[in-house]
Amino acid sequence: MDTLTPRTADAVELDLSGVGLRETNRLLHHPEELTGTTVTISHPQGAHSVAAGLDAPLVITVAGHVGYYAAGMNQQATITVDGNCGPGVAENMMSGRVRVRGNASQSAGATAHGGLLIIDGDAGARCGISMKGVDIVVGGNVGHSSAFMAQAGRLVVRGDAGDGFGDSIYEARLYVRGRVASLGADCVAKDMGPDQLTELAGLLEAAGYDDDPAEYTRYGSARRLYHFHTDNANAY
Amino acid sequence: MCGIVGLHLRDRGLYPRLGELLAGMLVEMAERGADSAGVAVYGDPGWSPSGRVGVCLLDVGLPPKRVAEAVGDRLGSAVVAEQLDATTLLHAPVDPQELLEAATTAFPEVLVGGFGSDVTVLKGVGRPDDLVARYGLRSAQGWQGVGHTRMATESAVTAGGCHPYSVGPDQCLVHNGSFANHATIRRELIADGVRFDSDNDTEVGARFVARALADGLTLEAALKSLCATFDGFYTLLVSSADSFAVVRDAIACKPAVIAETDDWVAMASEYRALVGLPGIEHATIFEPEPEVVYAWTR
Numbered sequence A: 001m002d003t004l005t006p007r008t009a010d011a012v013e014l015d016l017s018g019v020g021l022r023e024t025n026r027l028l029h030h031p032e033e034l035t036g037t038t039v040t041i042s043h044p045q046g047a048h049s050v051a052a053g054l055d056a057p058l059v060i061t062v063a064g065h066v067g068y069y070a071a072g073m074n075q076q077a078t079i080t081v082d083g084n085c086g087p088g089v090a091e092n093m094m095s096g097r098v099r100v101r102g103n104a105s106q107s108a109g110a111t112a113h114g115g116l117l118i119i120d121g122d123a124g125a126r127c128g129i130s131m132k133g134v135d136i137v138v139g140g141n142v143g144h145s146s147a148f149m150a151q152a153g154r155l156v157v158r159g160d161a162g163d164g165f166g167d168s169i170y171e172a173r174l175y176v177r178g179r180v181a182s183l184g185a186d187c188v189a190k191d192m193g194p195d196q197l198t199e200l201a202g203l204l205e206a207a208g209y210d211d212d213p214a215e216y217t218r219y220g221s222a223r224r225l226y227h228f229h230t231d232n233a234n235a236y
Numbered sequence B: 001m002c003g004i005v006g007l008h009l010r011d012r013g014l015y016p017r018l019g020e021l022l023a024g025m026l027v028e029m030a031e032r033g034a035d036s037a038g039v040a041v042y043g044d045p046g047w048s049p050s051g052r053v054g055v056c057l058l059d060v061g062l063p064p065k066r067v068a069e070a071v072g073d074r075l076g077s078a079v080v081a082e083q084l085d086a087t088t089l090l091h092a093p094v095d096p097q098e099l100l101e102a103a104t105t106a107f108p109e110v111l112v113g114g115f116g117s118d119v120t121v122l123k124g125v126g127r128p129d130d131l132v133a134r135y136g137l138r139s140a141q142g143w144q145g146v147g148h149t150r151m152a153t154e155s156a157v158t159a160g161g162c163h164p165y166s167v168g169p170d171q172c173l174v175h176n177g178s179f180a181n182h183a184t185i186r187r188e189l190i191a192d193g194v195r196f197d198s199d200n201d202t203e204v205g206a207r208f209v210a211r212a213l214a215d216g217l218t219l220e221a222a223l224k225s226l227c228a229t230f231d232g233f234y235t236l237l238v239s240s241a242d243s244f245a246v247v248r249d250a251i252a253c254k255p256a257v258i259a260e261t262d263d264w265v266a267m268a269s270e271y272r273a274l275v276g277l278p279g280i281e282h283a284t285i286f287e288p289e290p291e292v293v294y295a296w297t298r
Helices: A021-029 A194-207 A230-235 B012-028 B064-075 B096-106 B128-135 B182-191 B201-214 B219-229
Strands: A011-015 A038-042 A059-063 A078-081 A097-100 A116-119 A132-138 A152-157 A173-176 A187-190 A217-221 B003-009 B036-042 B053-058 B080-084 B087-092 B111-116 B119-125 B144-150 B172-179 B232-239 B243-248 B257-260 B264-268 B284-286 B294-297
Touching: A116 A194, A132 A194, A152 A194, A173 A194, B003 B012, B003 B172, B003 B232, B003 B243, B012 B036, B012 B128, B012 B144, B012 B264, B036 B128, B053 B096, B053 B119, B064 B080, B064 B087, B064 B096, B087 B096, B087 B119, B096 B111, B119 B128, B144 B172, B144 B232, B172 B201, B182 B201, B201 B219, B201 B232, B219 B232, B219 B243, B219 B294, B243 B264
Parallel strands: A011 A038, A038 A059, A059 A078, A078 A097, A097 A116, A116 A132, A132 A152, A152 A173
Antiparallel strands: A173 A217, A187 A217, B003 B144, B003 B264, B036 B119, B036 B144, B053 B087, B053 B111, B080 B087, B111 B119, B172 B232, B232 B243, B243 B294, B257 B264, B257 B284
C-alpha cells in the first residue's frame, strides 16, 4: 500500500476549518490558482462534499474523516481520504483514483462511470449501486444490496458480501474472496477462466493488494431478466 | 431527514460536561432538520435531585408555582416546579407513577414530555441552537443524554410532535425515518388499552417498546420485536434507566455512526456531530449493521 502522499516543494495545505468548504472546493476547481498540484486538506471534521467535482490531475490527501459525497464526480484527480467516509464517496466518478484508508458508508462509488475506487476497510450497504464502468476494490466487507443493478465495471471484495449481492445486475463483473450472504435476482457464480484471473490480478495489483486471484469467486448476470418471458404475460 | 445524537458516559469525570457535549452534538446536526428539537438528560443533580422523581409537562400555560400547587393538592404533599422554556419540570419525593397520576389528573389536557426518577425531557419548536440556550442545556450534568433535531414529515411541527418520545419511566426513543405501518400497530395497541398523545408515527414505536419493557422484555429483546413488527425506515436511539441502544431497519438508508472509547459511547446521524468529543481521534468508529441491536448498560 502506498503511504500518505509525500509533501513536495509545491505542496499546498488547505485547512478546511479555516479556509472553509466552499473556498476549498473553489480552489480545487481552479487549480491555476493553486501554487502546486499536491494538496493536503486538513481538519475535514466530517464535512460533506469535500473535494467533490474536481477535473484536474491534482494529488489530494484529506487528513481525517469526511461526510457525504467526498470526491463525488471526480475526474482525473487522485484523492486519498485518510479516514472514514460517509455515504456516497466517489459517487458518479468519471476518472481518476480515490482511496479510502478507513471504512466507507453506504452507496460508495454509486453510478460511477470510470476511475478506480479503493476502500481499504469495509464498505456499507449498496456499494457500487448502479455502477456504470468504475472499478472498485474493497479491502474488507461490503454491505447488503451491493452492486445492485450494476451495469458495467468491476467490483472486487476481499472480504464478505452482504445479502442481495448483485441484484438485477447487468454486465458488471464481481469478484468476492469471502462468503456471499445471499445473491440477488439474476446474479450467479461463474467460472474463473484465465482471462478473469488475469483481470482480477490486474485490479488487485492496481489497488496494492497481492492476494491469490484463485481464492476468489466470480459473479455476474445470468441474463434471465434481459428479455420478456412469456410465463410472466399474465402479470401485465 | 432529522438528526439524532446520544452520549452515554462511562467516565464519571465527564459527567459535569454532559450538557455541553450533547449541546455541541445537537447543534451540529441542525442542517438535518431545524423545525423543533428535544433532549433527554439523565442524572442532572438539579433537574433530577436524588430521592425525588420528576415529571415534565409541556405548554401548561400557567406559572410554575401555580402548577406545583395544583399537582401538590392532588398528591397531598409538596411539589417543586421549575420552568425550562416550554416545559414545566415537577419533582417530589414519591413514586414516579404517583406524581405522574397527580399531574395528569390536575392537568388532563396537558402533554407529558417525560417522567422518571433520573430523566428530564425538554422539547420545543425552533432551531437547536436557540433551544439549547433556552433549555440551559450547556450547564446540565449527568451520565447519559439523547437529542433529536426534527424535519417533520409525519405530523405537525409542535412541541408535542418533537422527539424524544418518553412514554415509560426513564425511557426515551428518538427516530430518524418514518414508520409505514404505524396506523395498523396503533390500532392494535389502542385495542389493548394503550393511550396515545399524538398522531406521530414515532410515538407508536415508543409505546410499543414501553409495553414490551413493561411486559418484562430486555431492551434488546424489545427492539428485536420492534424490527419484526414495524415496516418502514428507521434509525432509532432508545435509552432507559440504565441502558442505551441503537437499531436500524433492514434497508438501513437512514444514517448512523457509533463511536466508542473507554470513557464514553456516542451515536449520531453523522460523524461531524462527534468531532467535539474528548478523545474522538482515538475512538473506535463504526456504522451499525441493519437489524442488529447495539446496547450498552451502565
